[in-house]
Amino acid sequence: xxxxxxxxxxxxxxxxxxxxxxxxxxxxxxxxxxxxxxxxxxxxxxxxxxxxxxxxxxxxxxxxxxxxxxxxxxxxxxxxxxxxxxxxxxxxxxxxxxxxxxxxxxxxxxxxxxxxxxxxxxxxxxxxxxxxxxxxxxxxxxxxxxxxxxxxxxxxxxxxxxxxxxxxxxxxxxxxxxxxxxxxxxxxxxxxxxxxxxxxxxxxxxxxxxxxxxxxxxxxxxxxxxxxxxxxxxxxxxxxxxxxxxxxxxxxxxxxxxxxxxxxxxxxxxxxxxxxxxxxxxxxxxxxxxxxxxxxxxxxxxxxxxxxxxxxxxxxxxxxxxxxxxxxxxxxxxxxxxxxxxxxxxxxxxxxxxxxxxxxxxxxxxxxxxxxxxxxxxxxxxxxxxxxxxxxxxxxxxxxxxxxxxxxxxxxxxxxxxxxxxxxxxxxxxxxxxxxxxxxxxxxxxxxxxxxxxx
Amino acid sequence: xxxxxxxxxxxxxxxxxxxxxxxxxxxxxxxxxxxxxxxxxxxxxxxxxxxxxxxxxxxxxxxxxxxxxxxxxxxxxxxxxxxxxxxxxxxxxxxxxxxxxxxxxxxxxxxxxxxxxxxxxxxxxxxxxxxxxxxxxxxxxxxxxxxxxxxxxxxxxxxxxxxxxxxxxxxxxxxxxxxxxxxxxxxxxxxxxxxxxxxxxxxxxxxxxxxxxxxxxxxxxxxxxxxxxxxxxxxxxxxxxxxxxxxxxxxxxxxxxxxxxxxxxxxxxxxxxxxxxxxxxxxxxxxxxxxxxxxxxxxxxxxxxxxxxxxxxxxxxxxxxxxxxxxxxxxxxxxxxxxxxxxxxxxxxxxxxxxxxxxxxxxxxxxxxxxxxxxxxxxxxxxxxxxxxxxxxxxxxxxxxxxxxxxxxxxxxxxxxxxxxxxxxxxxxxxxxxxxxxxxxxxxxxxxxxxxxxxxxxx
Numbered sequence: 001x002x003x004x005x006x007x008x009x010x011x012x013x014x015x016x017x018x019x020x021x022x023x024x025x026x027x028x029x030x031x032x033x034x035x036x037x038x039x040x041x042x043x044x045x046x047x048x049x050x051x052x053x054x055x056x057x058x059x060x061x062x063x064x065x066x067x068x069x070x071x072x073x074x075x076x077x078x079x080x081x082x083x084x085x086x087x088x089x090x091x092x093x094x095x096x097x098x099x100x101x102x103x104x105x106x107x108x109x110x111x112x113x114x115x116x117x118x119x120x121x122x123x124x125x126x127x128x129x130x131x132x133x134x135x136x137x138x139x140x141x142x143x144x145x146x147x148x149x150x151x152x153x154x155x156x157x158x159x160x161x162x163x164x165x166x167x168x169x170x171x172x173x174x175x176x177x178x179x180x181x182x183x184x185x186x187x188x189x190x191x192x193x194x195x196x197x198x199x200x201x202x203x204x205x206x207x208x209x210x211x212x213x214x215x216x217x218x219x220x221x222x223x224x225x226x227x228x229x230x231x232x233x234x235x236x237x238x239x240x241x242x243x244x245x246x247x248x249x250x251x252x253x254x255x256x257x258x259x260x261x262x263x264x265x266x267x268x269x270x271x272x273x274x275x276x277x278x279x280x281x282x283x284x285x286x287x288x289x290x291x292x293x294x295x296x297x298x299x300x301x302x303x304x305x306x307x308x309x310x311x312x313x314x315x316x317x318x319x320x321x322x323x324x325x326x327x328x329x330x331x332x333x334x335x336x337x338x339x340x341x342x343x344x345x346x347x348x349x350x351x352x353x354x355x356x357x358x359x360x361x362x363x364x365x366x367x368x369x370x371x372x373x374x375x376x377x378x379x380x381x382x383x384x385x386x387x388x389x390x391x392x393x394x395x396x397x398x399x400x401x402x403x404x405x406x407x408x409x410x411x412x413x414x415x416x417x418x419x420x421x422x423x424x425x426x427x428x429x430x431x432x433x434x435x436x437x438x439x440x441x442x443x444x445x446x447x448x449x450x451x452x453x454x455x
Numbered sequence: 456x457x458x459x460x461x462x463x464x465x466x467x468x469x470x471x472x473x474x475x476x477x478x479x480x481x482x483x484x485x486x487x488x489x490x491x492x493x494x495x496x497x498x499x500x501x502x503x504x505x506x507x508x509x510x511x512x513x514x515x516x517x518x519x520x521x522x523x524x525x526x527x528x529x530x531x532x533x534x535x536x537x538x539x540x541x542x543x544x545x546x547x548x549x550x551x552x553x554x555x556x557x558x559x560x561x562x563x564x565x566x567x568x569x570x571x572x573x574x575x576x577x578x579x580x581x582x583x584x585x586x587x588x589x590x591x592x593x594x595x596x597x598x599x600x601x602x603x604x605x606x607x608x609x610x611x612x613x614x615x616x617x618x619x620x621x622x623x624x625x626x627x628x629x630x631x632x633x634x635x636x637x638x639x640x641x642x643x644x645x646x647x648x649x650x651x652x653x654x655x656x657x658x659x660x661x662x663x664x665x666x667x668x669x670x671x672x673x674x675x676x677x678x679x680x681x682x683x684x685x686x687x688x689x690x691x692x693x694x695x696x697x698x699x700x701x702x703x704x705x706x707x708x709x710x711x712x713x714x715x716x717x718x719x720x721x722x723x724x725x726x727x728x729x730x731x732x733x734x735x736x737x738x739x740x741x742x743x744x745x746x747x748x749x750x751x752x753x754x755x756x757x758x759x760x761x762x763x764x765x766x767x768x769x770x771x772x773x774x775x776x777x778x779x780x781x782x783x784x785x786x787x788x789x790x791x792x793x794x795x796x797x798x799x800x801x802x803x804x805x806x807x808x809x810x811x812x813x814x815x816x817x818x819x820x821x822x823x824x825x826x827x828x829x830x831x832x833x834x835x836x837x838x839x840x841x842x843x844x845x846x847x848x849x850x851x852x853x854x855x856x857x858x859x860x861x862x863x864x865x866x867x868x869x870x871x872x873x874x875x876x877x878x879x880x881x882x883x884x885x886x887x888x889x890x891x892x893x894x895x896x897x898x899x900x901x902x903x904x905x906x907x908x909x910x911x912x913x914x
């Protein structure tokens with residue numbers, strides 16, 4: 001089944017077949033949910049808003065609320081200014097959020113609505129905020145939109161009260177799961193440093209079931225915290241695609257030093273994150289974290305023969321794939337195909353550099369690719385393991401490859417948004433998933449005489 | 456309007472929304488619906504493109520090319536559990552992936568190249584080309600591009616005019632899909648399709664294999680399905696649509712217009728049917744047998760119904776014992792589905808306390824009211840705050856709805872049953888009725904809810 005690609009190689013020069021990305025507004029909506037008491041607002045037709053909410057809901061399995069300017073033909077002809085102004089009035093009257101985070105859509109961008117001016121002249125209740133980001137869907141990807149909304153948080157809200165900075169740091173976590181954000185907070189707490197993390201979707205999209213529905217859950221960075229981010233000494237920006245831009249704007253605007261880092265996925269990236277905190281604040285690394293790191297190394301040694309030398313294909317969002325590729329190399333695996341749907345030559349350069357340093361040649365690396373291409377590569381020269389989002393399941397089935405789900409979106413499995421892949425605990429989870437996928441395959445495929453209890 | 460009947464005040468609702476909510480038995484006036492949603496509302500509604508996409512997506516061997524930026528293609532990639540007995544072509548996602556350049560200079564050339572490459576790679580028997588907000592807004596002439604490509608490749612390249620901004624109401628998209636289907640079906644000059652004794656099954660999307668279930672029943676009583684619109688259909692089979700002697704119409708929202716068009720063009724009459732629930736299934740089979748008027752067929756129909764009812768009623772009774780008196784809410788896309796679910800839940804002895812749809816029409820809401828007990832809330836285009844308010848106020852035990860309602864219901868401690876795109880188990884026919892009852896039972900009576908109560912006692 002699933003004749004996704006023809007048997008023989010064919011020309012694929014334009015358009016996308018089986019995309020490995022989605023559009024900017026979704027990322028902007030996800031980032032906005034990481035502000036406490038925020039209602040994301042989609043300035044466009046209703047379909048976009050419904051799709052983003054549905055997609056996020058399918059991944060997180062928690063309610064996702066957002067309002068829409070409900071464009072119809074009239075608004076599309078005469079411009080959406082009136083719709084946005086009415087929306088702002090209605091949103092505060094009906095849903096009463098602390099803050100409304102507006103993102104545009106390809107429709108309002110094509111019409112050319114002037115958002116800054118519309119917002120400036122809109123009726124915003126005292127003490128409430130409206131921020132916006134331009135997210136035309138025909139540019140970038142959902143990661144670009146996420147990055148844009150982080151920038152909007154900084155440029156609209158962050159403020160510096162003066163030259164003296166507080167002994168606190170900002171963390172821009174990137175487009176990661178609430179479970180990852182919780183884990184980052186746990187690590188920073190263990191290091192004993194005050195942190196403002198934004199956006200922060202923990203306790204927003206991983207809320208407990210209490211029978212009481214809270215339209216605005218307890219989590220999320222408050223507007224006051226984001227404002228205070230301008231008074232921090234330093235910002236750790238995790239992931240070059242999702243977080244670096246916002247850190248740069250914060251450095252320019254408020255003089256907060258920005259330190260660009262990878263997402264802390266894998267042992268080295270986690271080390272780098274912890275060392276950055278240690279170096280800046282001069283804190284001691286607690287024994288608890290040292291122990292966790294030791295457990296990761298111990299586990300790697302216990303399991304290395306399961307995966308060493310295996311050929312692996314990885315796809316997903318750029319920051320995730322960059323950090324994971326580094327970890328896979330550390331594990332002794334061979335990333336033969338590395339692909340992201342998000343545009344950006346920097347992705348290819350960074351991956352190539354890592355591969356070169358590891359002495360691996362002949363791998364295919366591509367930004368702005370699609371899964372048609374990835375499957376063609378796999379058909380040409382197979383891999384032992386595929387790692388990526390749920391959309392990889394078609395390839396895994398058609399090409400009969402073991403498959404580890406990783407990144408966004410995962411639509412066919414549960415629990416993952418609560419389980420971190422960042423930090424040392426995240427390393428253990430990844431090692432377990434990768435080893436198990438390979439071992440399950442071995443158990444499934446081996447002859448009776450080779451079937452072993454102890455592996 | 457008798458405003459005393461309206462309980463939606465306070466934070467959940469503003470005055471403009473009051474006419475969209477009705478309590479049965481209390482008010483003489485009718486519901487306000489099919490209007491555009493308020494700007495700034497958290498609507499559960501979608502867009503024209505969404506409507507067109509869900510109707511056409513199950514055409515299995517066609518390539519579905521979305522002409523627009525990437526999102527529209529990604530969000531509709533294989534999200535509908537329509538099953539195929541043959542080609543899996545429809546489960547690929549094709550997008551022209553429009554960029555700034557295309558928006559500025561027009562996307563027609565790129566669209567033509569994408570069509571050429573799809574033909575080169577897959578040689579599909581047809582390509583549906585969907586317009587989206589942007590391609591519609593910049594005025595790409597997809598009709599001309601499709602026409603030229605059709606001639607170039609001697610294959611059907613069918614435009615679907617589904618720019619999202621045309622309406623927030625999916626029904627408008629159903630029409631766009633219907634027009635595309637009629638274009639595909641229309642026989643070429645001089646060609647005719649010979650009439651047969653077979654029937655078409657309109658508004659059947661083969662979710663969880665539901666078309667196959669009905670097909671088995673019909674085969675048993677001596678009728679073949681010519682083609683379903685559009686579940687498990689192929690381009691070649693759809694082109695044989697004029698050869699049917701009867702059209703069954705199931706999902707009224709999406710397919711009444713097609714049924715009327717087929718009647719006009721090819722003289723095929725149609726019957727409204729409904730295969731959700733045992734009573735509906737029996738009634739529909741009888742209607743179909745009556746249409747054919749063959750005594751042997753009528754006899755076989757009665758035999759089938761009797762056998763199936765005897766088989767499933769004891770099982771349904773078991774569920775009924777557990778579910779009788781439980782309170783249910785329904786919030787679904789269209790009124791057809793709402794009616795089907797109401798009947799089934801009532802057969803299980805449950806009380807319906809809230810019903811609503813995204814896109815219901817006035818007559819449909821009037822019809823709904825007659826099925827419901829006095830005091831039931833009826834709501835059009837609900838927002839989550841309204842749903843929450845009524846779910847709690849009405850002390851609901853279980854809700855039937857779609858993706859977005861699922862998580863809301865769970866958070867409120869309410870069971871949930873999917874009667875929408877995400878359902879994986881077929882709910883049609885006699886076995887479907889059992890499966891539906893089982894799903895309602897599982898979610899309403901799961902021991903997991905006890906954990907919630909236990910937590911309540913501790914905390």
